Amino acid sequence: MSEKKRRRTEAGPPAASAALKKSQRSGSHAQGLRKQLKPDAEILASVREMYDAAQSAASSSKALTLSDLSLSAACREVSDRDVASVQLAIERAVLAMARSILAGRGFSFDVPSRAASNQLYVPELDRIVLRDKSSSRPFASLSTVRKATITARVLSLVYAVLRRDIHVTKRDLFYTDVKLFQDQSQSDAVLDDVSCMLGCTRSSLNVVASEKGVVVGRLVFTDDGDRIDCTKMGIGGKAIPPNIDRVGNLESDALFILLVEKDAAFMRLAEDRFYNRFPCIIVTAKGQPDVATRLFLRRMKTELKLPVLALVDSDPYGLKILSVYMCGSKNMSYDSSNLTTPDIKWLGVRPSDLDKYRVPEQCRLPMTEQDVKAGKDLLEEDFVKRNGGWVKELDMMVKTRQKAEIQALSSFGFQYLTEVYLPLKLQQRDWL
Amino acid sequence: MSEKKRRRTEAGPPAASAALKKSQRSGSHAQGLRKQLKPDAEILASVREMYDAAQSAASSSKALTLSDLSLSAACREVSDRDVASVQLAIERAVLAMARSILAGRGFSFDVPSRAASNQLYVPELDRIVLRDKSSSRPFASLSTVRKATITARVLSLVYAVLRRDIHVTKRDLFYTDVKLFQDQSQSDAVLDDVSCMLGCTRSSLNVVASEKGVVVGRLVFTDDGDRIDCTKMGIGGKAIPPNIDRVGNLESDALFILLVEKDAAFMRLAEDRFYNRFPCIIVTAKGQPDVATRLFLRRMKTELKLPVLALVDSDPYGLKILSVYMCGSKNMSYDSSNLTTPDIKWLGVRPSDLDKYRVPEQCRLPMTEQDVKAGKDLLEEDFVKRNGGWVKELDMMVKTRQKAEIQALSSFGFQYLTEVYLPLKLQQRDWL
Numbered sequence: 001m002s003e004k005k006r007r008r009t010e011a012g013p014p015a016a017s018a019a020l021k022k023s024q025r026s027g028s029h030a031q032g033l034r035k036q037l038k039p040d041a042e043i044l045a046s047v048r049e050m051y052d053a054a055q056s057a058a059s060s061s062k063a064l065t066l067s068d069l070s071l072s073a074a075c076r077e078v079s080d081r082d083v084a085s086v087q088l089a090i091e092r093a094v095l096a097m098a099r100s101i102l103a104g105r106g107f108s109f110d111v112p113s114r115a116a117s118n119q120l121y122v123p124e125l126d127r128i129v130l131r132d133k134s135s136s137r138p139f140a141s142l143s144t145v146r147k148a149t150i151t152a153r154v155l156s157l158v159y160a161v162l163r164r165d166i167h168v169t170k171r172d173l174f175y176t177d178v179k180l181f182q183d184q185s186q187s188d189a190v191l192d193d194v195s196c197m198l199g200c201t202r203s204s205l206n207v208v209a210s211e212k213g214v215v216v217g218r219l220v221f222t223d224d225g226d227r228i229d230c231t232k233m234g235i236g237g238k239a240i241p242p243n244i245d246r247v248g249n250l251e252s253d254a255l256f257i258l259l260v261e262k263d264a265a266f267m268r269l270a271e272d273r274f275y276n277r278f279p280c281i282i283v284t285a286k287g288q289p290d291v292a293t294r295l296f297l298r299r300m301k302t303e304l305k306l307p308v309l310a311l312v313d314s315d316p317y318g319l320k321i322l323s324v325y326m327c328g329s330k331n332m333s334y335d336s337s338n339l340t341t342p343d344i345k346w347l348g349v350r351p352s353d354l355d356k357y358r359v360p361e362q363c364r365l366p367m368t369e370q371d372v373k374a375g376k377d378l379l380e381e382d383f384v385k386r387n388g389g390w391v392k393e394l395d396m397m398v399k400t401r402q403k404a405e406i407q408a409l410s411s412f413g414f415q416y417l418t419e420v421y422l423p424l425k426l427q428q429r430d431w432l
Numbered sequence: 433m434s435e436k437k438r439r440r441t442e443a444g445p446p447a448a449s450a451a452l453k454k455s456q457r458s459g460s461h462a463q464g465l466r467k468q469l470k471p472d473a474e475i476l477a478s479v480r481e482m483y484d485a486a487q488s489a490a491s492s493s494k495a496l497t498l499s500d501l502s503l504s505a506a507c508r509e510v511s512d513r514d515v516a517s518v519q520l521a522i523e524r525a526v527l528a529m530a531r532s533i534l535a536g537r538g539f540s541f542d543v544p545s546r547a548a549s550n551q552l553y554v555p556e557l558d559r560i561v562l563r564d565k566s567s568s569r570p571f572a573s574l575s576t577v578r579k580a581t582i583t584a585r586v587l588s589l590v591y592a593v594l595r596r597d598i599h600v601t602k603r604d605l606f607y608t609d610v611k612l613f614q615d616q617s618q619s620d621a622v623l624d625d626v627s628c629m630l631g632c633t634r635s636s637l638n639v640v641a642s643e644k645g646v647v648v649g650r651l652v653f654t655d656d657g658d659r660i661d662c663t664k665m666g667i668g669g670k671a672i673p674p675n676i677d678r679v680g681n682l683e684s685d686a687l688f689i690l691l692v693e694k695d696a697a698f699m700r701l702a703e704d705r706f707y708n709r710f711p712c713i714i715v716t717a718k719g720q721p722d723v724a725t726r727l728f729l730r731r732m733k734t735e736l737k738l739p740v741l742a743l744v745d746s747d748p749y750g751l752k753i754l755s756v757y758m759c760g761s762k763n764m765s766y767d768s769s770n771l772t773t774p775d776i777k778w779l780g781v782r783p784s785d786l787d788k789y790r791v792p793e794q795c796r797l798p799m800t801e802q803d804v805k806a807g808k809d810l811l812e813e814d815f816v817k818r819n820g821g822w823v824k825e826l827d828m829m830v831k832t833r834q835k836a837e838i839q840a841l842s843s844f845g846f847q848y849l850t851e852v853y854l855p856l857k858l859q860q861r862d863w864l
Contacts, residue, residue: 160846164847166703166704166846166847167667167699167703168700168842168846169695169696169699171696171837171839172842172846173842174839175837175839175841175842176843176846177794177843178792178794178795179792208699210695210696210718211668211695211699214643222666223666223668224667225666226665226666227664228666232658232660233655233658233660233670234654234655234658234660234673234678235599235656235674235675235678236643236670236672236673236674238665238668238670238671239646239665239668239669239670240668241666241667241668242667242668243667246666246667263601263643264601264603264642267599267601267640267642267674268600268604271675272598286642360610360611362609362611363610405603405607407601407604407606408607409607410600410604410605410607410608411609414593414596414600415596415598
């Protein structure tokens with residue numbers, strides 16, 4: 001065997017040898033950042049400061065509402081209401097209909113408009129709200145008779161659900177009268193109308209969305225009376241209940257909530273029991289946030305007064321997901337006060353992290369034209385504009401035309417996320 | 433006010449009146465079926481018979497394996513193996529490579545073929561298995577050098593994961609070397625190759641899929657050491673853990689497992705605590721079954737020896753989902769023995785149920801051409817053909833060209849599913 005051949009052999013097969021060198025290289029870089037890490041006690045002290053600030057902010061300043069801004073006359077909002085009061089509201093509506101019919105005037109619903117032209121972003125509240133425009137939906141008009149009939153039917157169905165105090169899905173509702181509704185989008189739309197009309201949230205109508213989210217970490221709560229300890233939910237975590245009104249008695253010794261965009265990162269954090277090292281509650285909706293997860297997050301934030309840190313992909317989509325948690329979706333702006341969680345901090349992965357943490361070029365992905373457009377659109381959004389730090393990051397993203405997923409951090413080792421990246425972020429209070 | 437007007441008024445607005453009449457009509461029909469219901473004790477006796485049969489079948493007859501059929505030489509299968517033995521297998525493979533290189537022969541992987549031409553449906557086992565054809569993947573060949581390099585890299589990555597005894601996702605694996613893998617489909621495919629080569633399941637490589645499934649009901653198990661009591665998981669249920677090897681100590685006093693296609697039906701069953709009335713374990717993958725849920729179902733079925741009843745939509749898609757649970761997907765046929773759950777009974781909603789339970793015409797949907805084609809294709813599948821009852825039902829579906837979702841039962845009231853339909857099905861032992 002020639003000397004050259006032998007040397008090559010000793011180093012192992014070429015692929016394995018390249019892999020080895022590579023892992024040594026990234027290993028040494030990771031080692032460098034790892035050395036910057038202070039003892040956990042010091043990191044925790046920095047986290048506790050953030051926690052204290054959130055606690056005192058929550059107790060000293062009452063959250064602003066529409067009435068504080070003297071906007072309650074010009075804007076419309078719904079609130080959570082108990083079963084009895086929603087039933088009463090429906091009874092009143094039906095009685096008013098009956099009286100109107102008896103007076104020979106037929107009947108008509110006064111339905112708040114949910115169109116874009118009736119929506120308003122209120123910077124003081126940092127969310128979208130609904131103005132007070134509404135339109136009449138008379139039964140005795142060819143153009144509205146169908147919608148008026150559907151409205152009456154949905155009112156009667158919701159009333160039946162409330163009387164039994166059970167929960168149903170939008171799909172269940174649709175199936176009770178396919179002939180009338182024809183298409184689920186019609187019953188869904190009227191359901192939102194009914195929420196607005198009665199001034200209560202959709203959850204108060206006991207119509208729920210299906211659940212996608214999971215939670216794990218330092219949280220104890222009751223789900224329909226069952227006591228759930230989220231430190232004892234293994235790696236799979238606890239599925240977030242679809243019906244928030246059956247959730248109660250939240251207790252926690254966490255210092256913060258870690259909101260994670262993706263399932264894979266959630267699994268890493270759960271398996272490494274990250275919450276034992278840094279007391280926190282870890283929650284994910286596995287992508288686009290569903291209503292149940294948004295309600296659950298808001299509930300945790302308001303009751304436990306915990307700061308919320310977000311870990312999302314470094315792309316426009318990650319920020320869009322943050323915006324839905326923070327400002328709500330346009331479709332449900334009438335319920336923005338109950339669905340949104342203000343003041344979420346963007347922990348990572350941020351465009352500036354890519355260089356700071358030396359994410360290898362091959363783990364970054366080029367942005368498509370569509371991505372770049374989405375990024376530029378976000379730069380026009382009020383909720384981005386009011387945060388200088390976010391504008392800078394987003395500018396950098398659009399200019400470098402590079403994006404990266406949370407998983408890109410795996411290139412330094414599978415546990416780099418939990419062992420180096422997140423602890424360092426917390427230590428350096430590196431959130432925006 | 434005229435007499436006519438008054439009469440109309442007394443009956444309420446027309447929409448509400450129509451709704452009332454309708455609910456009375458379907459109410460009386462539901463009432464009729466409800467009257468057929470015997471006391472729960474009698475229904476339970478019928479369920480217990482099924483339970484006993486499943487228990488004795490499981491203990492008397494060992495499940496058939498490839499070697500029982502003298503097929504183990506001609507076919508290839510993988511099995512669950514512990515961390516140490518998979519590590520050893522990788523070390524052996526690498527040593528063999530080294531020896532081959534030292535002998536001046538370079539190195540090459542012997543990779544089992546996972547192509548359709550190498551797959552076989554074994555009726556005795558009722559699942560798809562892989563034949564024993566394999567191909568050589570030499571490093572010193574232009575056409576295979578890339579794949580051989582990727583294979584070596586994946587072996588080294590999996591080895592690193594096993595050494596730390598952590599779990600990672602396929603996406604994590606891809607991100608460790610984007611430059612080499614280029615595209616996740618490439619690292620995914622080689623990962624399956626590596627499973628086959630080492631003769632172990634993908635779970636044994638500690639590479640997991642993300643979880644979608646939830647479970648609730650009469651089951652206690654440990655998830656990574658935490659004891660989970662699924663009767664105390666509220667309405668949200670427990671998320672099924674992604675890593676089946678951390679699941680253990682299954683205990684249950686259930687008489688059967690109820691496998692549900694959809695989230696909405698799961699929620700109804702969980703909220704009504706159906707498992708308290710009829711002791712069962714309720715599980716759903718929320719649509720197309722993921723690997724974690726399939727592994728979990730199989731685990732429950734084999735360890736607890738419980739019969740499995742399936743509640744799916746009455747359309748070809750519902751049956752397709754059943755087939756994935758029972759026979760596996762073609763893509764992972766090398767692992768069919770660990771992923772499949774034989775002998776699942778089709779409880780409902782079946783095409784014959786639509787008339788039997790008088791599901792209103794407007795709640796049935798016309799099948800599209802594509803649906804009809806999918807139905808006809810299913811009629812050609814071995815796993816359908818061997819069950820006469822299924823053939824009949826599927827024939828009826830294709831002929832009537834009607835389909836219906838589980839939610840269609842909501843037209844008789846939101847709790848019709850849990851209070852009438854399912855109890856009656858159990859009482860009449862109406863499964864195929």
